[in-house]
Amino acid sequence: MVPSPQEIKQFQNTKTVGIIGLGDMGLLYAQRFSQAGWHVVGCDREESFEQFRDLYGDQFDVVRNGHYVSRVSDYIIYSVEAENIEKIVSIYGPSTKVGSIVGGQTSCKSPEIAAFEKYLPNDVEIISVHSLHGPKVDTTGQPLVIIKHRASDESLKFVESIMSCLHSKHVYLTYQEHDRITADTQAVTHAAFLSMGLAWHSCHQYPWETPRWTGGLENAKINISLRIYSNKYHVYAGLAITNPSAHSQINQYARSCEELFTLMIQSRKQELIDRVMRAKQKVFGHLRKNHRLLLDDDLLEQYSLSNYPPGKRQPNSQLSLLAIVDSWSYLGIVPYDHIICSTPLFRIFLGVTEYLFCTPGLLEESLNVAVDNTDFRQDDLNFVMAAKHWSIIVGYGDYNLYKTRFEETQKYFEHMYGEANKVGNEMIKTILKRVKEREGDEQEEEEQVSK
Numbered sequence: 001m002v003p004s005p006q007e008i009k010q011f012q013n014t015k016t017v018g019i020i021g022l023g024d025m026g027l028l029y030a031q032r033f034s035q036a037g038w039h040v041v042g043c044d045r046e047e048s049f050e051q052f053r054d055l056y057g058d059q060f061d062v063v064r065n066g067h068y069v070s071r072v073s074d075y076i077i078y079s080v081e082a083e084n085i086e087k088i089v090s091i092y093g094p095s096t097k098v099g100s101i102v103g104g105q106t107s108c109k110s111p112e113i114a115a116f117e118k119y120l121p122n123d124v125e126i127i128s129v130h131s132l133h134g135p136k137v138d139t140t141g142q143p144l145v146i147i148k149h150r151a152s153d154e155s156l157k158f159v160e161s162i163m164s165c166l167h168s169k170h171v172y173l174t175y176q177e178h179d180r181i182t183a184d185t186q187a188v189t190h191a192a193f194l195s196m197g198l199a200w201h202s203c204h205q206y207p208w209e210t211p212r213w214t215g216g217l218e219n220a221k222i223n224i225s226l227r228i229y230s231n232k233y234h235v236y237a238g239l240a241i242t243n244p245s246a247h248s249q250i251n252q253y254a255r256s257c258e259e260l261f262t263l264m265i266q267s268r269k270q271e272l273i274d275r276v277m278r279a280k281q282k283v284f285g286h287l288r289k290n291h292r293l294l295l296d297d298d299l300l301e302q303y304s305l306s307n308y309p310p311g312k313r314q315p316n317s318q319l320s321l322l323a324i325v326d327s328w329s330y331l332g333i334v335p336y337d338h339i340i341c342s343t344p345l346f347r348i349f350l351g352v353t354e355y356l357f358c359t360p361g362l363l364e365e366s367l368n369v370a371v372d373n374t375d376f377r378q379d380d381l382n383f384v385m386a387a388k389h390w391s392i393i394v395g396y397g398d399y400n401l402y403k404t405r406f407e408e409t410q411k412y413f414e415h416m417y418g419e420a421n422k423v424g425n426e427m428i429k430t431i432l433k434r435v436k437e438r439e440g441d442e443q444e445e446e447e448q449v450s451k
């Protein structure tokens with residue numbers, strides 16, 4: 001039940017919200033909460049205190065460190081790098097005010113909850129959150145996971161009151177459910193787009209500079225890949241490395257890439273077709289014949305980074321998309337089951353994949369090209385190696401190697417981020433609008449049927 005405006009006002013009159021970590025997400029929360037009328041106290045690293053106080057001290061209270069946040073706040077959110085959550089909670093956790101509630105924004109909840117259980121005093125309650133979108137996306141209507149781990153119903157109402165100003169869609173899960181779902185959705189989505197970027201880098205290509213990557217599907221791949229590389233490495237490293245379920249998903253993705261590619265280069269066309277069609281049946285078989293597609297090529301055509309006039313599309317094997325459906329099929333994942341708990345990037349990845357698999361003739365065209373045309377073999381080979389590379393780094397849990405590889409490719413694409421983010425933001429806005437319209441249409445249809 002959404003708390004009433006009176007209930008929210010009552011909480012606002014007596015309670016304080018604390019944020020530890022004023023990076024992209026922490027700052028978003030601190031600004032939105034304080035604009036909505038909450039008393040907010042925040043901090044970043046102690047050595048940055050003066051800088052943050054000068055920048056944001058007129059918007060909310062900036063204090064020296066997490067001890068000062070913890071002592072005065074009734075709900076404290078740790079919005080820090082996943083890799084450091086245990087260390088940071090171990091420092092500030094014991095200072096938490098008696099009877100208050102603590103949560104975190106990290107993308108994988110098992111280590112976060114373990115740190116809370118280990119270091120928070122027993123009288124402190126635990127309700128964690130996770131906004132399933134990046135800091136530049138409009139929070140309205142996006143999923144916001146709320147995990148009531150150790151707390152009363154009244155405390156949940158307080159946290160819901162704070163979050164209500166984001167106008168997000170609250171999704172209630174346990175931390176185990178959260179980690180299983182986000183491994184299926186976020187981790188493997190990032191692995192695919194990270195591999196595209198690394199493969200282009202390895203082949204010394206800027207994909208918008210050649211007519212080989214034209215058309216809507218390619219625009220979406222390029223824009224999302226650059227969007228990920230324009231971000232901080234730790235967001236992607238943290239959510240993949242700290243989530244054990246993510247390792248097997250990313251590993252399966254790399255294996256699917258390699259096995260499908262092997263069928264292509266060995267010209268085992270019928271085996272390739274049989275395998276992909278079996279996967280298609282498992283992942284998309286439940287869709288109605290006249291099912292409306294999430295996305296289409298025409299819609300995505302306009303979001304190009306290239307100066308080339310939209311010419312004739314040059315078909316390729318679409319290995320990255322064949323492999324995700326193959327992985328979903330192997331792992332028994334039906335991606336539509338996760339839509340209520342999905343990020344914008346996952347919805348776009350699903351939309352693009354659905355377009356390839358459910359548009360008459362398109363999948364067949366890709367399978368033909370995959371075996372009969374060698375023009376993209378080097379790109380596909382580099383893609384297979386890139387997927388393997390990310391899978392190995394994540395499997396070993398090597399943050400340093402992750403950072404090095406990520407930042408090398410990040411640097412390669414650096415000059416394009418301004419343009420890519422501008423075009424990407426418009427693309428994402430249009431896609432999300434389309435997804436919302438389709439959800440509305442489907443709800444209407446269901447209501448008609450049940451009448």
Ligand SMILES: NC(=O)C1=CN([C@@H]2O[C@H](COP(=O)(O)OP(=O)(O)OC[C@H]3O[C@@H](n4cnc5c(N)ncnc54)[C@H](OP(=O)(O)O)[C@@H]3O)[C@@H](O)[C@H]2O)C=CC1
Nearest residue numbers: 021023024025026044045079080081082105106107133134
């Ligand atoms: N960005 C995204 O799209 C999303 C991220 N998340 C998750 O939210 C969390 C925060 O991410 P994001 O805001 O993007 O990352 P940022 O790196 O922008 O923010 C983290 C902030 O915490 C600061 N910090 C580090 N140690 C301390 C400390 N001891 N005390 C106070 N502050 C400290 C960091 O400082 P410094 O930089 O100096 O280390 C940094 O400013 C991560 O766990 C991420 O996985 C969740 C949803 C979306």
Ligand SMILES: O=C(O)C(=O)Cc1ccc(O)cc1
Nearest residue numbers: 107131132133134343344345
């Ligand atoms: O949409 C995506 O997948 C993003 O890349 C943004 C993102 C990153 C980390 C999260 O925990 C949630 C969202």
